[in-house]
Amino acid sequence: xxxxxxxxxxxxxxxxxxxxxxxxxxxxxxxxxxxxxxxxxxxxxxxxxxxxxxxxxxxxxxxxxxxxxxxxxxxxxxxxxxxxxxxxxxxxxxxxxxxxxxxxxxxxxxxxxxxxxxxxxxxxxxxxxxxxxxxxxxxxxxxxxxxxxxxxxxxxxxxxxxxxxxxxxxxxxxxxxxxxxxxxxxxxxxxxxxxxxxxxxxxxxxxxxxxxxxxxxxxxx
Amino acid sequence: xxxxxxxxxxxxxxxxxxxxxxxxxxxxxxxxxxxxxxxxxxxxxxxxxxxxxxxxxxxxxxxxxxxxxxxxxxxxxxxxxxxxxxxxxxxxxxxxxxxxxxxxxxxxxxxxxxxxxxxxxxxxxxxxxxxxxxxxxxxxxxxxxxxxxxxxxxxxxxxxxxxxxxxxxxxxxxxxxxxxxxxxxxxxxxxxxxxxxxxxxxxxxxxxxxxxxxxxxxxxxxxxxxxxxxxxxxxxxxxxxxxxx
Numbered sequence: 238x239x240x241x242x243x244x245x246x247x248x249x250x251x252x253x254x255x256x257x258x259x260x261x262x263x264x265x266x267x268x269x270x271x272x273x274x275x276x277x278x279x280x281x282x283x284x285x286x287x288x289x290x291x292x293x294x295x296x297x298x299x300x301x302x303x304x305x306x307x308x309x310x311x312x313x314x315x316x317x318x319x320x321x322x323x324x325x326x327x328x329x330x331x332x333x334x335x336x337x338x339x340x341x342x343x344x345x346x347x348x349x350x351x352x353x354x355x356x357x358x359x360x361x362x363x364x365x366x367x368x369x370x371x372x373x374x375x376x377x378x379x380x381x382x383x384x385x386x387x388x389x390x391x392x393x394x395x396x397x398x399x400x401x402x403x404x405x406x407x408x409x410x411x412x413x414x415x416x417x418x419x420x421x422x423x424x425x426x427x428x429x430x431x432x433x434x435x436x437x438x439x440x441x442x443x444x445x446x447x448x449x450x451x452x453x454x455x456x457x458x
Numbered sequence: 459x460x461x462x463x464x465x466x467x468x469x470x471x472x473x474x475x476x477x478x479x480x481x482x483x484x485x486x487x488x489x490x491x492x493x494x495x496x497x498x499x500x501x502x503x504x505x506x507x508x509x510x511x512x513x514x515x516x517x518x519x520x521x522x523x524x525x526x527x528x529x530x531x532x533x534x535x536x537x538x539x540x541x542x543x544x545x546x547x548x549x550x551x552x553x554x555x556x557x558x559x560x561x562x563x564x565x566x567x568x569x570x571x572x573x574x575x576x577x578x579x580x581x582x583x584x585x586x587x588x589x590x591x592x593x594x595x596x597x598x599x600x601x602x603x604x605x606x607x608x609x610x611x612x613x614x615x616x617x618x619x620x621x622x623x624x625x626x627x628x629x630x631x632x633x634x635x636x637x638x639x640x641x642x643x644x645x646x647x648x649x650x651x652x653x654x655x656x657x658x659x660x661x662x663x664x665x666x667x668x669x670x671x672x673x674x675x676x677x678x679x680x681x682x683x684x685x686x687x688x689x690x691x692x693x694x695x696x697x698x699x700x701x702x703x
Contacts, residue, residue: 391620391621401600404600405600405621408625411632437635452620455613455617
């Protein structure tokens, strides 16, 4: 077992994200668009926006992870890359994890980094805690992408699989969404909520690759 | 494993379920009828639980038991199929999913009906049990949608088993997170059926109704499994005929 196929899958996923026009900017556009629609929908009262802002950002983050994950494994199934991995005896779970991680780097991390800007637009006070917030969104987004990756691998052979991914992944997103929003509301919980968020993200990192590998083996048959 | 292998034989299952399913239906219907008659007309109403509306308990609580038991059953069947590839285990998982979804929906609907007069709202986001059951409902829906999207029976079985196991792995975490979420704004008005003291006068009708629902559920699972076995046999027969022609 050599690390080569893992590295090449990682590199390929990164270059795929940057290739093809807008590339990694698209998820940012989706994230910003989804969040900006909210004040138009519910009104612009500052106190209310301050209250719902962090939650809106969680919802937008979850949605944009779902939208971008649809194609993550489909091309590998269609062009035979997956068959080659399996024939070569490559560690599929590690490859799936590497691809998902690359996907988070290009479509998840930028959203987390942009979250302070959107938080300011949602009337949050400008402070250092906005940067802590970016860290928390990044951590929670990682769990979103890994559980969403399980849904993407399961529906890799399904046409219009995106809707299916959303239905499959929704219950799996619950712990992250809850711990994440508790961590954002901060003070009342001290360190507990961020630690629980980190723990549930670690759980996703540990468990999801095996489920993705089992699902990809199925997709190759 | 001996017992499992014995049940894994479709012939034996067909012979067994041929008389066991009707028996379950009959006894289950009788028990539900007795439980409902007791619950609706005989037992006194409990004003602390909202007066006459508490009588919905005799459907709501059995539905809640079945909602949880059916997901565990589906996950266990999926696990057995994934490891030992007993066809019957997959047929069981496939049969449990829609029934589990129906009882889960029944639990949510009766819970809402009970909640409106007692809590003053159809839906209480602060109630951990309502939230957990809602996510259970989504797990069932996702499982059924995934199976339906697969283009072959074998693929549907594998994909379904993977998803059911991933779901089962996550259920404790979902439960824990929901409990934390709701303990934030603990509401004093939350009324628990399984509170510290439940009068014996309610316990018997509830137990009977619960057992009756389980038997009915078991009978329906068997009937759906029988239908699936015959459908598969018919498909094989048709393929054989076409090949011979």
